[in-house]
Each structure stands twice: as C-alpha cells, then as structure tokens.
Amino acid sequence: MQEDNKTAVTVIGAGSWGTALAMVLADNGHEVRLWSHNENQVNEINQFHTNQKYLPEIKLPELIVSYASLNDALIGVENIVLAVPTKAIREVLGKIRAVQKAPLTITHVSKGIEPNSLLRISEIIKEEMPKELLKDVVVLSGPSHAEEVSLRHPTTVTVSSENMEAAERIQDLFINQNFRVYTNSDVIGVEIGGALKNIIALAAGITDGLGYGDNAKAALMTRGLAEIARLGTKMGANPLTFSGLAGIGDLIVTCTSVHSRNWKAGNLLGKGKTLDEVLDNMGMVVEGVRTTKAAHQLAQTFDVQMPITSVLYNVLFNGKNPKDAVDVLMSRGRTHEMEDLVNVLEEKSLEE
Ligand SMILES: NC(=O)C1=CN([C@@H]2O[C@H](COP(=O)(O)OP(=O)(O)OC[C@H]3O[C@@H](n4cnc5c(N)ncnc54)[C@H](OP(=O)(O)O)[C@@H]3O)[C@@H](O)[C@H]2O)C=CC1
Numbered sequence: 474m475q476e477d478n479k480t481a482v483t484v485i486g487a488g489s490w491g492t493a494l495a496m497v498l499a500d501n502g503h504e505v506r507l508w509s510h511n512e513n514q515v516n517e518i519n520q521f522h523t524n525q526k527y528l529p530e531i532k533l534p535e536l537i538v539s540y541a542s543l544n545d546a547l548i549g550v551e552n553i554v555l556a557v558p559t560k561a562i563r564e565v566l567g568k569i570r571a572v573q574k575a576p577l578t579i580t581h582v583s584k585g586i587e588p589n590s591l592l593r594i595s596e597i598i599k600e601e602m603p604k605e606l607l608k609d610v611v612v613l614s615g616p617s618h619a620e621e622v623s624l625r626h627p628t629t630v631t632v633s634s635e636n637m638e639a640a641e642r643i644q645d646l647f648i649n650q651n652f653r654v655y656t657n658s659d660v661i662g663v664e665i666g667g668a669l670k671n672i673i674a675l676a677a678g679i680t681d682g683l684g685y686g687d688n689a690k691a692a693l694m695t696r697g698l699a700e701i702a703r704l705g706t707k708m709g710a711n712p713l714t715f716s717g718l719a720g721i722g723d724l725i726v727t728c729t730s731v732h733s734r735n736w737k738a739g740n741l742l743g744k745g746k747t748l749d750e751v752l753d754n755m756g757m758v759v760e761g762v763r764t765t766k767a768a769h770q771l772a773q774t775f776d777v778q779m780p781i782t783s784v785l786y787n788v789l790f791n792g793k794n795p796k797d798a799v800d801v802l803m804s805r806g807r808t809h810e811m812e813d814l815v816n817v818l819e820e821k822s823l824e825e
C-alpha cells in the first residue's frame with residue numbers, strides 16, 4: 474500500500490487507449506503496471522519509455538512499468554483497467570481468472586457490444602468473472618481520443634457503475650487538471666452510447682468519402698443519435714444519457730476527428746475500398762464493424778427502427794454500394810422527427 478490515496482493500478486492492454494490512460498494514472502502519482510501480451514513492446518516501454526506503434530513521439534512517465542507476466546502485474550492490486558478490443562475481452566478475462574486470487578474492481582474502457590450474445594461489456598465481465606474475484610464493475614467512456622489525452626489536452630469522460638461509490642473511487646483515481654471525470658449512474662446508457670457511436674462514425678466517414686458535405690454529416694449525427702437513443706431507451710437506458718458525454722459528446726468527437734479509426738475506415742469505404750482492404754491496413758481496432766452486426770441484431774430483438782445501422786450493415790456485410798445506401802436512407806417514407814422516441818418513452822412509462 475502506498476501513501477495517501479496513491480495505489481497500484483494494472484492496465485491490461487498497451488494499445489493506444491491503455492497507454493494513454495496509464496499516463497493519466499501515472500500523472501496522478503499512482504504506481505502503474507501496464508500489461509501487454511507482446512514481449513517486445515514490454516521491453517520497449519521499460520527501456521525507452523515509448524510505445525512507438527500506438528503513440529509515436531510520446532514520452533511515457535517512468536512510473537509506468539510494463540509487464541509481460543499477468544501474474545506479476547496483478548500481485549497485490551485491487552484496481553484494474555481493461556483496455557483491449559471487445560473481441561479480446563473474454564480471452565483476457567480468462568487469463569486473469571486463472572491467476573487472480575483476491576477481488577478486483579474492473580474498470581473497462583472498451584466501446585463495443587458482443588455480436589450474437591448481444592451482451593454489453595459489463596455483462597460479459599460479470600459472466601466471465603466468478604463472484605469472489607469481482608468487487609465492482611465500472612465503465613469509463615466519453616469523447617477521448619488517446620492521441621490527445623497523451624498530449625495532456627483537456628478531455629472529459631464519464632464513469633458509471635451499479636455501485637456509485639465504486640464509480641466515485643474510479644473518478645478520484647483518474648481525475649486531474651487535464652482529464653476531468655464525471656459520474657453517471659446509467660451503466661446501460663453509457664455503454665450503449667459509447668459502442669453505437671462507432672456505427673455512426675463509420676457512416677459519417679462514408680459520406681465524407683463519397684464527397685458529400687457537412688449537411689450530410691450533421692444529418693447522420695443527429696438521426697444517428699435518434700436511433701441510438703431509441704434502442705438504448707428500450708434496453709433500459711436513461712434517455713438523458715444520450716445528450717451527455719457518452720452520447721452526443723462521443724458522437725461529435727468520433728464523427729469529426731482526424732484521429733477516429735472508425736471515421737477513417739468509413740472514409741476509405743466511401744472512396745471505394747473493400748472492407749477487407751480497409752481493415753488490413755488499419756493496424757488498430759475498428760470496433761464499429763462488429764458493433765454494427767450486434768446493433769443490427771439488437772434492433773431486431775428489441776423491435777426498434779435503426780435505418781442507418783441497417784443500411785450500414787448491408788454495406789459492410791452484403792456488398793451494398795455506399796452511394797446506393799445513402800439513396801436508400803434519403804428515399805425512406807415520410808416520418809416525424811421525434812415520434813419514435815416519444816413512443817418508446819410512452820411504452821416504458823406504461824410498463825412502469
Ligand atoms: N484509442 C482511443 O482513443 C480510444 C479507444 N477506446 C476503446 O478502447 C478499446 C481498446 O482500443 P485501443 O487501445 O484504441 O485499441 P488498439 O488497437 O490501439 O490496441 C489494442 C491493444 O489490445 C491488445 N490486444 C488485442 N487483442 C488482444 C488479446 N487477445 N490479448 C491481449 N491483448 C490484446 C493489442 O495488442 P497487439 O498490439 O498485439 O495487437 C493492443 O495492445 C476499444 O474498445 C476502443 O473502442 C475508447 C476510447 C478512446
């Protein structure tokens with residue numbers, strides 16, 4: 474145990490986000506153990522204090538020590554930050570389960586939904602971790618590109634948990650002058666907002682790639698948020714969460730930033746590349762692709778209209794031409810802007 478409120482925190486995954494969050498924790502004086510499954514990367518971080526593949530040009534604080542052994546990285550630690558892509562979450566939790574002996578607070582920062590099971594990440598964590606190894610689950614989300622966090626540019630995020638005392642502990646762990654952390658008690662809304670904005674960012678990249686302008690992008694962002702809110706509210710989220718950091722905040726940053734991998738992938742699709750060509754050249758995770766599959770399934774399960782998700786699904790998985798997909802959206806039958814969400818809210822209040 475260390476002095477005051479300083480503690481040891483293990484960050485699992487030394488990609489761009491895990492590394493940037495490790496920097497925030499180190500700036501706050503915590504002992505940061507950054508676990509990677511890549512031994513060369515571990516050596517690079519410990520020897521040169523750099524992570525050239527994911528955050529080139531950034532000097533890492535020396536309080537960050539990288540580990541190749543998960544067992545060593547977890548000894549005596551109560552808090553871990555899970556920062557791997559959604560599709561790696563179960564595998565990594567299996568490895569943690571195999572070596573861990575005491576209960577952990579797991580803060581996850583991944584923005585995805587698992588296709589087929591349709592589980593959110595906090596639900597996967599609860600499924601994979603035995604009760605005796607799991608103290609609390611927290612999600613940290615919001616408009617936060619790793620590239621800017623690593624430059625210590627002002628950033629705001631939100632943390633959410635079923636146990637608000639745990640959310641507040643994680644808020645205290647991360648908050649500093651450059652990285653402002655809010656709390657929100659709506660875990661479903663925070664997870665759904667963070668995951669589904671990647672679908673809309675892919676679509677926004679496509680319209681930019683097609684050479685359409687700001688009107689098209691604003692339309693996608695606004696109508697995209699409407700369908701995210703419709704689904705999220707039906708799944709049990711608080712509709713207000715979608716006007717917060719994990720909703721509109723993250724949607725804005727991902728649809729408009731040069732850093733967004735989802736926007737970049739969409740942009741290349743709009744310019745005529747195939748999905749395989751795009752993903753082969755990205756080198757980092759593009760969560761929106763799998764999340765589109767999951768959201769398409771969720772829309773059917775919850776009987777919610779999600780026209781943007783539906784046409785994007787056809788572009789990604791059924792070879793639909795992106796320009797034709799935009800035409801499909803523009804030639805839909807007339808509708809009221811707010812009616813669907815109002816109907817969902819009315820249905821919910823009748824159920825209560
Ligand atoms: N980058 C960002 O700005 C932000 C990202 N996020 C979210 O954080 C999550 C992680 O993203 P990000 O860091 O950007 O992704 P990156 O692609 O930058 O890095 C992913 C990291 O996870 C590692 N990894 C992948 N699969 C496994 C596995 N099976 N076992 C162990 N390690 C694995 C990768 O290792 P290797 O190098 O060997 O592939 C790499 O270190 C995503 O859900 C993303 O949406 C959220 C907010 C901001």
Ligand SMILES: O=C(CO)COP(=O)(O)O
Pocket residue numbers: 584615616617618671674723726727732733734735736758759760
């Ligand atoms: O979630 C992010 C910013 O908040 C990162 O988005 P990308 O994965 O599209 O880069």
